[in-house]
Amino acid sequence: MTRLTVGTILSRLQGSESVQLQVALLRALKNELIGHDERKEASVTLGIIPILGQLLRTRRPGLSHGVESDGAAGQSGLAYGDSEDAKVCLQAVLIVGSLAQGGPTFIAPIFASDILPTLLSVLSSPDCPPSFTLSILRFLNTIADRLPLQSQDQWPRDTRLADIIFSGEHLGALRRIIAQDFGSMRSRLSAEQAAALIGKLCTQEAHKRALAVSGVLDALAVKIASFVVAQGYVPPGAEHYLKDAGSLGVFPEPAPSSARLAPYLRAVTVIIEHSKWRAEHFLSSPGIVTVFPRQILEFDPDDIRKGPWGSTYFSGSAVPRKPGVNPVDSLLPSIPHVHERSSPGSASFPPLGMGESRQRHGRSVLPPISLGQVSDSDEQENSIVPWLLCLLRSERDMTRLMAARLVTVLFRLGLAKKHRVPQFSCLLVPILLRMLDKDYEISESDDLCDDGLITPTQRMKEEAPTVLANLVMDDQDLQKHAVDGNALKRLSQLLKETYNPVPDKLQPMWNPDSDTPARDPDTVSPVCCLGPPGYSPTLCHIMRYRESILKALAALVPFKDEYRKAVCKNGVVPYIIDALKPRPIDAPAGGASTPRNSAADGNPTATILAACGAARMLTRSASVLRTSLIDAGVAEPLFVLIKHPDIEVQIAATAAICNLALDFSPMKQAIITAGIVPILCEHARSTNIKLRIESLWALKHVVYNSPNDIRIKVIEALTPGWIRDIISSDQVTALARRGIEDEADQSSAIAMGRANSFGEQVDILNPVDDSSEQGDDSNMSDTTPSSRMSLDRFLPDARRQRKLALQGSLEQSTQSRQDDIAVQEQLFNLLRNIICGDGATEMIDYLLREIGEDELFTAIANNLRPRTIQLPHRRDVPTRPILVPSEILISASALLIHLGAGLPRHRQLVMDHPDVLMALTNYFNHSNREVRLNCVWSIINLIYMEDSSDRDGCRSRASRLKTMGISDLLARLENDPDIDVKERTKTAVHLMNL
Structure with a gap:
């Protein structure tokens, strides 16, 4: 034929x-x-x-x-x-x-x-x-x-496919496919493929939120629970809680031995990362609650009394017993606990101000609104954390890596407790370091990892350094264990190897069927035209591998100068600088048949962002900055990146330039001569809040000890009107008001809600019947086997869905307001640096003239004044005090210090303003030492006598301060636990009594 x-x-x-x-x-x-x-x-x-x-x-x-x-x-x-x-x-x-x-x-x-x-x-x-x-x-x-x-230069990734799949009409299909039983091989593979699709495509915040709200996250949780059942990790006694609210009512069917856990772990991880609310939604999902029920607080039998009609109640002295050791924890090896590193100063003195005893006068007294997030140290840790650690020891290949990634995300979000750090150091860090070895191989049988482009081992190696980076970030103990495990040397060597030439792929053989006449793409339909050749899978793997290694290096060295020097000693600084160089605009893609990998070929955006982070960490060291980084030419590529068309690159480059602009940096003059200051001023007024913060931070360093003409140019570029608007806005009250509004919205949605044993909100006045709310379709028919569950059991509970949506909205709005406060803080710091050093008195006059005397002092007073906020629908306590962030107090009072360090007439302006000093008197007993120190320095500068001509003025200002009660406030600080505050107070008291 x-x-x-x-x-x-x-x-x-x-x-x-x-x-x-x-x-x-x-x-x-x-x-x-x-x-x-x-x-x-x-x-x-x-x-x-x-x-x-x-x-x-x-x-x-x-x-x-x-x-x-x-x-x-x-x-x-x-x-x-x-x-x-x-x-x-x-x-x-x-x-x-x-x-x-x-x-x-x-x-x-x-x-x-x-x-x-x-x-x-x-x-x-x-x-x-x-x-x-x-x-x-x-x-x-x-x-x-x-x-x-298709394009390694694009950032973020192409979302065309994700936008279609994660739209509302198709989310139900994903949930249905993932939630189906393991029954047949085809259904099992379909669920795994759906989970793998989420793990590959879900990168946007909107998509993650949609997957959580639509019930896909709950369906994934049930799948993970099936593996818990199959592996026998369900704690003893969990069957007693099957009928409780929030549970599935029956244990999920055990996962067959042929089922793969890694795709589900990856899908859950990408959905919940960077959001504590979604992570808590996952931990409170019916599947997880069923296999890992929350431990109930138990009471002594003697504390339980029986009423006249048979009802029980607690005695007045009833104290709940703390839950016992997590049963899953008993399967982990015993590791000695290490005392947590105490924060500076926390052990030397207790917090000052309103103590705990003063807040217990009555139940109607509400605590002040705090703008920071306070974690509940008594909150129980979910048993999924030790289960994931058990997986690290028992599983292999991608399942082990995905377990490490998920437990790391939970740890970063505060849902894995700090006492786990020794376990992470001894169990998790060595495994991640082992994955960096050249001889580490994983099985080729996992077809979900083997995409036909790169091997599963390559996929694992490009992800492991990122997991390590997320784990050790901000934790010096974990960083030390990783460095002791030779992590810096291994990563340095791997970074060098990412610049090895990539062998060209063999050219395809000639085929007679390919002899078709060339067609003009302008005259042919797009469905009949081939797209660009794209990049080699190997080259893309190398770029992702390089990005991951750079992230790990940056995460290991932020605190220790010896670690930064070790990186330089390993000779990778030139490679980090090469990673800062983008691909040339006119560079051809090359195609899959001609991959390239030289430094001149540049890097995609994601790799550049990671390189900026590594450069920023290295520039924290003065010695490294003066030697290795200057020799490698770190400034030039950063000056190019600050003008990059991608705003994320601009932010990352500006963050690295912040350290180059420090006064001790030899690169500071290069920043000025290269014309970077006008660009920073332009970015400081950007609509992107992150770019605005980083630009103001860099400008703050640039103007310090710079000539007055540079400082004036910065003020002119930012414009006095814009400066006036930012420092005069009340972002603190706005943030607190937003919190009150969201709290009211959540209260109205959940009514008189309180947390039950599963961490869910329960309406104690109007209990909701779940069966009636879900409708008749949720009930299993008589013909349905008892081992199978209706698909509606995986739909998100209406209350949990409302809570997730409200908390997600609160998280976004709170972060936005906190960023606005950070902009205000950095602008105050910029003004402070403008009026200090040589030529400070001239700059004070210039600032008061351009901004306005009354406007400037009023802005300082308004940021220092205590504030309250109106509470709606509260008759007993109609208002609540607001705790002003310490950052605002420190930056505003520091500006006041430098205004008082000017000429006598500048000090008199401070004294003449009716509100500034009165607002400052509220913070002499503040819990933050820097706030107290700034208060004392403000007084010192106001009454310090530089020469005899100002003797009468000093005495007059000291007398007025005494009448305001400053002497009494200083007397309370004479025995301050902080040595710096105590010594400065002695100076202030001495000057007051001259």
Whole structure:
């Protein structure tokens, strides 16, 4: 029989109306294309994409079968799966999946067609056959694997596919697929493919929020709970809580031995990372609550009394027993606990101000609103944390890495307790370091990791350093254990190896079917044009590997100068500087057949961001900055990046330039001469709040001890009006008001809610019947086996859903307000540095003239004054005091100190203002030592006599301060636990009594 060419098959497909013939032709076409990229390219130019799209539209399953409810729709889907139309669609899906495997050049025509929307509508239809489900999900995963190959310069990643899949109409399909039973091999693979798709595509905050609210996160939690059951980690006695609210009511079916846990762990991790609210939503999901119930506080039997009618109550002296040791913890090796590192000064004196005893006068007295987040140290830790640590010791390959990643995310969010640090040091850090070894290999059998582009081992190696970076960040004990494990040397060597040349891929063989005439892309439909060749999978892996290593190096060295010097000693500073260089704008992609990897080829945006972080950490060291970084030329690439079109790169580069602008830095003059100051001023007024903060921080360093003309140019560039508006705004009250509004919204949504044993909010006045709220469809019919659960059991509880939405909104608005406060803080610090050093008195006059005397002092007074906020619907306590952030108090009072350090007439202006000093008197007993110290320094500067001509003025100001009660306030600080405050107080008292 004569072999049909691709062109002949396509022409016969277009003219055929016979379903049987279409199936035969599609099978022949599939066999022709699989493994032959040249034939695939020819088929695209011949119009295979629109032909397949037409077949899928005309032969697809109908949508008129109704919603699946454990019966009819599912039967219709199975019946359709055996039809000839189904065979046509299935072959078309397999062919388009084969095209996608050809690489990024085929992604563009597929996106230009209607194939993706058609397949997703088929996937979301309730009668989609299981064979279609698995094939479509595999095709979507193929697209997701190859999207990053299209453009390594793009940041963030291409979200076109994620925007479609994570839209409202398709989220229900994802939840349904993940929530289905493990029953058949096909359903198991479909659920794993759906979870893998989430792990690859979910990078945007909106998508993560949608997956949590829609119930997909709860469905993933049930899958993870199935593995807990299968492995036998359910704590003894958990069966007693199955009937409690929030539980599934029955243990999930055990996961079969062939099921993979890693995709579910990865999907949960990417959804909850960077959001404590979503993480708590996951921990309170029915699946996790069922297998890891919250330990109930127990009482002594003698404390429980019986009332006259048989009801029980607690005695007045009843004290709950603390929960015992977590049963899962007993499976971990015993590790001696290390005392937590105390914060500076915390052990030397107790907090000053309103003590705990003063806050217990009555139940109606409300504590002040604090603008920071205070964690509850008594909050129970979920048993999933020790379970994940057990997985680290018992599992292998990607499951072990994903367990490490998830437990690290929980630790970073404060949901794994600090006492776990010794366990992380002895169990987790060595495993992550072992993954960095060259001889570390993982199994090739995990097809979800093996995407056909790079090996599972390569995938593991590019993720392990990032997990290590997230784990040791901000924890010096973990950093020390990692460094003691030779992490810096290993990472340094790996970073150097990422610059090794990449061998070229062999050129494809000539094929006679590829001899088609060239076509002008301007005159051809996009569905018939090949896209750009993209980048080599190996090169993309190297870029991700380099990015991950740079993150790990940055996370290991922020606190210890000896660590930073060790990095320099390992000789990787030039490689870090090379990683700061972006790809040339006119550089060709090169294609998969010609990968490049030299320093001149540059780096994608994600790698540049990681390199900026590493450079920023190294510039914290004065010795490193003066030697290794200058020799490597760190300034030049950063000066280029500050003008990069991507705003995230601008932020990262500005953060690194902050340290270059320090007064001891030899690069400070280079910043001025290179014309960076006007750019920083422009960025300081940006609409992006992060860029604004970093730019003001850099300008604060630039103006310190700089000539007055530089300082004046900064004020002119920022404009006095803008400065006046920022320092005069009351961001503290605005943040507190927003918190009150969100608290009221949440209270109205949850009514008289209080946390039950599962951490959920329960309406104690109007209990909600879950069964009636979910409707009749949630009840299992008599024909449903007891081991199977209705899909509606995985839908998010309405109250948990409202709570998640409200808390997510509060988190975003609170962060926005806190950023506004940070802008105000940095602007006060900038003004302080402008009026100190040589020429300070001239700059004070200039500042008072441009900003306005009354406006400047009023702004300082308003930021120092105590504030209260009106509480709605509270008659007993209509207002509540607001705790002003220490950062604002320190920056505003520091500006006052330098105003008082000017000429006598400047000091008199401070004394003449009616509110500044009165506001300052409220903070002489503040708990923060810097606030108290600034208060004392303000008094010293106001009454310090520089020469005899100001003797009378000093005496007059001292006398007035005494009448304001300053002497009494200073007397209370004479025995201050902080030595600096105590010594400065002695000076102030001495000057007051002269």
